[in-house]
Amino acid sequence: MPPIIRIDNLTKKFGNLVAVEHLNLDVEDGEILGFLGPNGAGKTTILLMLITVIKPTEGTALIGSYDVTREPDKARTLVGMCFQEPKLLWVSTPWDVLDWHSKVCGLSTDERKKRVRWALEELELWNERHKSIHTFSGGMRKRVEIAKILIQRPKIAIIDEPTAQIDIVGKHRIWNMIRDLRDEGSTILLATNELYEADVLSDRVAIMHKGKLLVCDEPKKLKDNIPGGDVVEVILEREVSQKSLEELKQINRVVDVLTTKPNQLKIYLNQAEEVLPQITKFFMKARMPIKSIHMSEPSLDDVFAHYTGLTIEEAQRK
Amino acid sequence: MISLRKVWTVAERDMRMFLQYKFLLIMRAIWFLAQIALFGLVVNKMLRQDVQLVVGGDYFNFYAAGIIITMLYSTAVFIGYDIYEEADHGVIEYLLSVPVSRKELVIGRSIGGGLRSFIYVSPMMLFVLYLIGTSNLLQLLVAFMSLFLFTFGVAGFSITLAVTIKSSDRFDILLGVVDAMIVRLSTTLYPLAYMPSYYAGIARFNPLTFAADLFRWGAGIKSAFLTSPAIGVFGIVTFFSFFTFIGIFLHERRIEGGGWQ
Numbered sequence: 001m002p003p004i005i006r007i008d009n010l011t012k013k014f015g016n017l018v019a020v021e022h023l024n025l026d027v028e029d030g031e032i033l034g035f036l037g038p039n040g041a042g043k044t045t046i047l048l049m050l051i052t053v054i055k056p057t058e059g060t061a062l063i064g065s066y067d068v069t070r071e072p073d074k075a076r077t078l079v080g081m082c083f084q085e086p087k088l089l090w091v092s093t094p095w096d097v098l099d100w101h102s103k104v105c106g107l108s109t110d111e112r113k114k115r116v117r118w119a120l121e122e123l124e125l126w127n128e129r130h131k132s133i134h135t136f137s138g139g140m141r142k143r144v145e146i147a148k149i150l151i152q153r154p155k156i157a158i159i160d161e162p163t164a165q166i167d168i169v170g171k172h173r174i175w176n177m178i179r180d181l182r183d184e185g186s187t188i189l190l191a192t193n194e195l196y197e198a199d200v201l202s203d204r205v206a207i208m209h210k211g212k213l214l215v216c217d218e219p220k221k222l223k224d225n226i227p228g229g230d231v232v233e234v235i236l237e238r239e240v241s242q243k244s245l246e247e248l249k250q251i252n253r254v255v256d257v258l259t260t261k262p263n264q265l266k267i268y269l270n271q272a273e274e275v276l277p278q279i280t281k282f283f284m285k286a287r288m289p290i291k292s293i294h295m296s297e298p299s300l301d302d303v304f305a306h307y308t309g310l311t312i313e314e315a316q317r318k
Numbered sequence: 319m320i321s322l323r324k325v326w327t328v329a330e331r332d333m334r335m336f337l338q339y340k341f342l343l344i345m346r347a348i349w350f351l352a353q354i355a356l357f358g359l360v361v362n363k364m365l366r367q368d369v370q371l372v373v374g375g376d377y378f379n380f381y382a383a384g385i386i387i388t389m390l391y392s393t394a395v396f397i398g399y400d401i402y403e404e405a406d407h408g409v410i411e412y413l414l415s416v417p418v419s420r421k422e423l424v425i426g427r428s429i430g431g432g433l434r435s436f437i438y439v440s441p442m443m444l445f446v447l448y449l450i451g452t453s454n455l456l457q458l459l460v461a462f463m464s465l466f467l468f469t470f471g472v473a474g475f476s477i478t479l480a481v482t483i484k485s486s487d488r489f490d491i492l493l494g495v496v497d498a499m500i501v502r503l504s505t506t507l508y509p510l511a512y513m514p515s516y517y518a519g520i521a522r523f524n525p526l527t528f529a530a531d532l533f534r535w536g537a538g539i540k541s542a543f544l545t546s547p548a549i550g551v552f553g554i555v556t557f558f559s560f561f562t563f564i565g566i567f568l569h570e571r572r573i574e575g576g577g578w579q
Contacts, residue, residue, distance in 0.1 A: 051415045073419040080415075087412035089403065091338035100334075104327050104416045 004029040004156060004187050005050065009059030012045050019045040021211040022059065032178070032188040033216075034202030036195070036300060038316035041208035043191035044084060047158045050189070051081045063156060080105070080154030084161045084191070086145035088133045094120060094144045095129040098151055105152045112151075119147040122177065138165040150177055157181055159190040163197060175201055193312060195300045207304055209315060214307040222303045228255030228268035229298040229306075232279060236263045237289040244286055251278055263291075272297075320425065324418045328426025329433060335400060336434040343438065346393060350442050353385050372511050379539055382446045384506035387465075387530040389439045391501070394469045395493060397431030398476035402486035424477065424566045431473030436466055452537045457547075461536025464551050467558040468529040474561030481568050506530045528553035 003026035010023040020042040027033050035043040048054045050061055052072035061068045066075040088097055098119065102112040120126045123143040133141060142165050149157050162178060163171040178201060182188050192198050198205050199219050206216040215222060223229055239262040248257050248267065253275045258266040269275050272295050283290055304312050336343075362378035370377055404410050413423060452458060479496075483489045501507065503517060504526035510518050521527050532550035534540075 048411070053411050053414045073417075076415065077417045083408065083412065083415075085408055087408045089335070089338075089407055089409055091335070096334065100327070100331050101416070104324065104331075104418060106417070 001029060003027055004064060005189070006062040007046075007050075007059075008061065010046065010049060010056050010061055011058035012042075012049060012054065013057045018211050020049070020056075023213050025206060025213060025216060027187060027189065029187055030182065030185070031203040032182055032190065032201055034198040034205045035189070035191040035208055036193070036198040036202075036205050036304070036312075037208035038193055038312050040210075041315075042211040043193075043208055044160055045211075046208075047081065047160055047189065047191055050156075051079050051158055052076055053081075078155040079158060080149050080152040080156070081158040082145050082149040082160060082162065084164065086141040088141060088144060092133050093130050094125050094133070094147070097133070097144060098147055101148045102151050105154075107151075115151040116147075119150045122150075122173070123147055139167060139170065142166055143170070146174060146177075150181065153181065153184060153186060155186060157186045157188050159188065161192055162190055162201075163194070171197070193316070195312065199300055205300060207300070207307065209304070209308050215303070219300060222300065223298045224271050226298055226303055226306045227270065229302060230269050230272035231296045231298070232267040232269065232272055232276065233260075233294045233296070234265045234267065234279070234283070235291040235293075236265070236283065237291055239263050240265060240288065244288070247286075248279070248282060251275065251282065254279075320419070320422055324422045325426040325429065328418060328423055329430035332397065332400065332427055332430025333434040333437070336396070336438070339396075342396075346389070346438075347442070350385065350389055354382055354446075358382055358385070369512075372509050375539065379450045379537075380509070380534065381507065382449060383534045383537055383539060384530050386439060386443050386446050387468075387504075387506045387526055387533060388501055389442060390435055390465060390469050390529070391472050391526060392497065393438055394432055394435035394472035395476040395497075396435070397427060397473045398480035398489060398493065399486075400431075401477065401480040402489060406486075420569060421566050424474075424569045425562065427477060428470050428474040428562050428565060431476065432466070432469030432471075435469045435473070447537055450537050450539065454536075454538055457538070458536045460547060460551070461533050464532050464554045465529055468525065468554045471525060471554065471558035471561050474558070474565040477565045478561055478568055481565075500524060500526055504530060523553075525554060525557040528557070 005025075005027035007023050007025040007027075010020055011018070012020040023042075023046060035041075035046065037043055045054070049056050050063065050068060052068050052075055056069060060070075063075040064078050066078070068075045095116065098116045099112060102116055107115065117126070120129050123146065125140065125143055125147070128136070128140070133144070136144070142163075146159075146162065149159060157178075159178065163174050166174060175197070178188060178190070190198075190201065202219060204216055205219050205222060207214045207222070217225070240259065245257055245259065245265075248254060248265075251269075253271055254267060254269045256268040258268070260266055267279065276293075276295065280290065280293070301311050301313075304310070304315070308315060310318065358378050358381045361381065362376055365377045401410070404413070414420075418426070447458070476493075479492065480489055483492060503521050504524040505521060506526050510521060510527075513521060528550040532547060532554065535547050535550070
């Protein structure tokens with residue numbers, strides 16, 4: 001099956017600033033693809049080009065079979081967007097905003113009322129539906145923005161920072177709603193600078209930095225592919241000899257071994273689940289009983305750091 | 319292919335938005351009443367008999383009809399301010415992201431901006447017609463249809479200025495100057511016969527002149543300029559068409575693709 005989005009050499013320049021540089025990427029139908037990167041990485045610019053709000057300087061993208069530069073009107077019939085900053089006028093009410101949005105997206109009157117009510121109730125905005133937006137907190141405004149896309153249920157849903165300003169309970173609810181949206185047939189593109197959000201929500205993560213795509217893959221593969229990305233911490237009953245350490249390093253996929261205390265080791269390795277049985281077998285054979293063993297996975301921050309030498313937080317500051 | 323449903327949906331939004339500006343609507347209505355009840359009556363008393371002959375009866379009637387056109391103009395240009403308000407809140411990006419073509423968006427906004435002005439001014443229009451005592455319904459209908467197009471043209475003109483200037487302060491100042499020029503170089507407040515010839519030459523091509531004199535013709539007031547209402551209708555249709563199409567063209571060139579940023 002052809003990809004539902006094909007991004008081909010997409011570039012956007014604002015004067016001398018290159019916001020997005022020669023991006024090539026395919027998005028499969030029904031997947032959740034997360035763009036992860038610090039502010040200014042070019043995530044939002046990509047999304048705005050895909051929704052045809054801004055024009056690429058170079059390259060293009062196919063949305064379904066429609067070229068965003070040549071057939072933007074047709075491309076927009078397949079896409080809906082939830083913006084990072086809620087796009088609402090202060091005099092509007094949530095009901096008016098969502099009712100009009102569903103109308104302009106072509107929903108019938110009955111369906112419109114049903115979906116608007118459902119979204120307002122799910123996002124706990126029903127009692128505030130006729131209040132002016134200017135009385136709302138940032139989180140409430142963001143929920144109104146999210147409601148637009150949940151009501152529209154587009155073939156391709158573009159969501160920029162889905163849970164910015166939303167409390168932790170609200171975050172989980174919105175993540176579930178995004179998954180439901182995907183289960184109902186939408187392909188989801190989301191941009192985030194929250195590592196956990198990208199990790200738990202995305203089927204694949206595209207890591208961006210300074211307008212460039214560094215890498216794109218499943219979160220697990222990204223983490224596994226960092227050399228020595230997995231860490232196994234072992235506490236033994238007795239001290240480890242130098243010879244044992246050397247033998248340990250010879251095990252396939254073990255990248256490095258550090259002795260943190262005479263009886264404690266930190267083993268850096270790839271694909272820990274596969275190597276772990278060999279490690280335990282090694283200690284048993286060497287008659288070194290294991291007191292405790294703890295495995296930790298690298299985070300997407302480690303992946304970002306691997307490619308850029310900076311954590312996302314550091315990159316954001318720069 | 320333009321979808322009328324989508325055009326109407328866009329227009330409907332602008333009409334609803336207008337109702338949110340309650341303070342503006344009340345103040346404009348008070349302004350209208352003050353112009354009619356104070357200025358119109360007092361100036362009517364001041365004017366000599368020969369002026370009343372030129373305007374075909376009471377100056378008050380002539381003036382009241384003209385004030386309706388200035389009301390239509392000043393409320394229809396308000397759509398330009400809406401565009402700035404939306405730019406400030408990022409709503410332009412949102413409107414560009416919905417499944418509506420740019421042509422449908424601009425035409426819808428022109429219609430919405432015009433129609434809301436027409437609906438808002440309608441009760442005042444009926445009030446003025448009642449004061450004048452109009453009898454010819456067919457003439458009135460022609461005049462109403464033309465004013466309808468006139469408001470769309472003004473909305474298109476305002477959208478064109480808004481997307482061209484891209485600074486709300488400059489837009490505000492420019493609109494103040496344009497307002498002063500366009501109203502004063504027209505027959506909304508005084509007849510063509512009293513203008514110096516070089517002013518009258520310009521006023522003959524002013525859409526407000528077409529609209530004001532056509533409305534007077536519809537209301538049964540003698541018009542100094544319009545020997546035939548067809549001239550007024552033609553002038554308004556040209557004005558409407560020009561600014562609707564130039565609005566679409568400029569909107570696509572300047573706003574499409576993030577040009578407002």
